[in-house]
Amino acid sequence: MSEELIPAIHLESISRSFPGNDQPALHKLSLKIEAGEFVAIIGPSGSGKSTLMNVLGLLDHPSSGKYWLFGQESTATAESSRNRIRAHSIGFIFQASHILGDDSVLSNAAMGLRTQSVSMNDRTQAALDAIDRLGLAHRVGATAKTLSGGERQRLAIARAVATGPQIILADEPTGNLDSVNSAKVVSHLRMLKSTGSTIVVITHDPQVAAAADRQIEILDGQIVYDSGGSARNSHSLVSPLQTEPLHDRSMRSLLRIAADDAGDAISSLAIRGLRSLLLVLAFAIGVGGLVASVALSETTSNQVSSAIKGAALDEVKVNLGDAEGQLFDQREQLDLGMDRISDLPHVRGVAFLGEISPTEAKITRLSPTETEPDRAISLATSSSSYFDVVGIDTTPLRASVLLDGGKSGSIAIVSKEAAEELGIDTSGVGGPPAGISLWINGQLVQVVGYFSPDDRTPELQVSVIVSPEVVAGIDQMRLSLVVRTEEGFPSTVSKAVPFAFSPASPGSVSVQTVADLQDLRVNVANDLGTFIAVLSIVLILLAAISAATAMYLTVQSRSSEIALRRAIGASRSLIFRLFLLEGLMVGSIGGLLGGAIGTLFTLVISASSGWTPVLPPTLTGIGLSVGAVTGVVSSIYPAWLASRKDPANAIRS
Numbered sequence: 001m002s003e004e005l006i007p008a009i010h011l012e013s014i015s016r017s018f019p020g021n022d023q024p025a026l027h028k029l030s031l032k033i034e035a036g037e038f039v040a041i042i043g044p045s046g047s048g049k050s051t052l053m054n055v056l057g058l059l060d061h062p063s064s065g066k067y068w069l070f071g072q073e074s075t076a077t078a079e080s081s082r083n084r085i086r087a088h089s090i091g092f093i094f095q096a097s098h099i100l101g102d103d104s105v106l107s108n109a110a111m112g113l114r115t116q117s118v119s120m121n122d123r124t125q126a127a128l129d130a131i132d133r134l135g136l137a138h139r140v141g142a143t144a145k146t147l148s149g150g151e152r153q154r155l156a157i158a159r160a161v162a163t164g165p166q167i168i169l170a171d172e173p174t175g176n177l178d179s180v181n182s183a184k185v186v187s188h189l190r191m192l193k194s195t196g197s198t199i200v201v202i203t204h205d206p207q208v209a210a211a212a213d214r215q216i217e218i219l220d221g222q223i224v225y226d227s228g229g230s231a232r233n234s235h236s237l238v239s240p241l242q243t244e245p246l247h248d249r250s251m252r253s254l255l256r257i258a259a260d261d262a263g264d265a266i267s268s269l270a271i272r273g274l275r276s277l278l279l280v281l282a283f284a285i286g287v288g289g290l291v292a293s294v295a296l297s298e299t300t301s302n303q304v305s306s307a308i309k310g311a312a313l314d315e316v317k318v319n320l321g322d323a324e325g326q327l328f329d330q331r332e333q334l335d336l337g338m339d340r341i342s343d344l345p346h347v348r349g350v351a352f353l354g355e356i357s358p359t360e361a362k363i364t365r366l367s368p369t370e371t372e373p374d375r376a377i378s379l380a381t382s383s384s385s386y387f388d389v390v391g392i393d394t395t396p397l398r399a400s401v402l403l404d405g406g407k408s409g410s411i412a413i414v415s416k417e418a419a420e421e422l423g424i425d426t427s428g429v430g431g432p433p434a435g436i437s438l439w440i441n442g443q444l445v446q447v448v449g450y451f452s453p454d455d456r457t458p459e460l461q462v463s464v465i466v467s468p469e470v471v472a473g474i475d476q477m478r479l480s481l482v483v484r485t486e487e488g489f490p491s492t493v494s495k496a497v498p499f500a501f502s503p504a505s506p507g508s509v510s511v512q513t514v515a516d517l518q519d520l521r522v523n524v525a526n527d528l529g530t531f532i533a534v535l536s537i538v539l540i541l542l543a544a545i546s547a548a549t550a551m552y553l554t555v556q557s558r559s560s561e562i563a564l565r566r567a568i569g570a571s572r573s574l575i576f577r578l579f580l581l582e583g584l585m586v587g588s589i590g591g592l593l594g595g596a597i598g599t600l601f602t603l604v605i606s607a608s609s610g611w612t613p614v615l616p617p618t619l620t621g622i623g624l625s626v627g628a629v630t631g632v633v634s635s636i637y638p639a640w641l642a643s644r645k646d647p648a649n650a651i652r653s
């Protein structure tokens, strides 16, 4: 690198005024400081020392005048170059040491190096060297908040010198220290001077002022005394400033930046563990609900479709309403209506089904007084034609004929699941053994066969179908007809059925093709899915609002950290990325957890309802992406606010 003989600092007629202040904080101040000088700036409170320091450190812009830093005119320099100069060429030591209390001593010392994007190994080495030089090696792994005041200030110096800056700016470095610790700081500053650093110290401390080679006094924003420059020493030659990015934009370097960002975000989330956990849970609940709604609506749709898809093409259901004891009084009329329906074109068969209200049916195995099985068994009555119409075989074959009366008397055909529930052995291939009977509402009913309901008749899964005389005395019965049509004709037939069954009042007969029913149930499933989805979106919005609020509060409480990062050269975009990444991580973890919760919820609901769960392979992706997007969106505003914080103001507070 080329080396020239130029002042380290050259101010010409610098003024700085603040809105609302009649007196400028700096007034036409001119000053030259040679490289390698150790200068103390003294003056009463309010005289403009900190303002001068902020201008020198490129934390603040003067209102007028010119400033050359190592020969480079820096008043008009772009923000990104100013960040780089701060990161590479200036070391700051602030009065309030601005240590990140929850981070380790090592990570505090390495902070500036992280901003420089130095590799992890070099970073650790340089930070350890600086810690060692400042006599803190024994506390290297400690959490910074456990350090004493003097140790903190030495750590602040270690952080400032670890990056190897050309100039050190220190604002009251001994302000909070006793004389012993002040003396240590002074000796470290002298040691730095001896290695060629240019040092500018603002101080009220006579000990520090005396240790400097040159004293400058400021009053009302102007220099009122200057002890004069010292001779250049052997280290006083300066190198050009670092204004261009040092790290290349290679894949490796980008990966390092990404790893640094992720590391910062993780440690920041870990430090605020409980807050992070609550946020993750908020996202998990919202996303979990959404994932469950997707999976459940798929599951229920599948359930509905597979249950009735076989019947959709050739079945019409006719609801005759509640028949209160009418079945037998009006059996003739019922048979007549059914005859007329079976005469309709495209009709293959028709049968009735009388379903008895569960409160009216007591079914037991051995005695009329024993307790009913745990699982509810439904009771229905029909004729043999029902089995033909819905296409269910019985064991033994044609057992259903016995339903049509005659000598056999009171008989029952039992679904396999109901038989198992009642403790009847269904393993025999020839049907129930002779003499097996049930007690139904106090009557002894002989079991003559089994049947296995299929998808068309899910309502008969656990049921007993009896001959009509068994239920003769029962009032509460829902009566319906099942009409089997030629394939593709349910809709045509359904229009004619009411007129055929009840020519006098066709309006009293309500007809549904299974296809209608399917639509209806799919709609119900969809409605349910939509309801859960809307609810989940509300939950996700709430999660996003809580995340945004928590993040906003965090930004406020981390003002000092943000100020420090900005002061030591972190760009606005780095600060923005840091907060955005925190939102992304919280949202993604919440989203993944929500995906798992939603899946588990669907499995539990499906298992308890006897459904086959349908878990689309995209569920995890949905959970993750909804969580990630919501996390990012909710952190945009707080991240933006953080990135806009003015380092000069923030560092004062």
Ligand SMILES: Nc1ncnc2c1ncn2[C@@H]1O[C@H](COP(=O)(O)OP(=O)(O)OP(=O)(O)O)[C@@H](O)[C@H]1O
Pocket: 018, 019, 021, 024, 025, 043, 044, 045, 046, 047, 048, 049, 050, 051, 052, 649
């Ligand atoms: N951001 C600001 N907005 C308004 N006025 C400001 C701002 N910063 C500094 N000032 C004013 O400029 C003047 C110089 O302040 P400065 O902090 O530089 O003094 P100082 O010499 O460092 O004081 P001290 O020794 O008490 O820290 C003061 O009157 C102060 O109120």
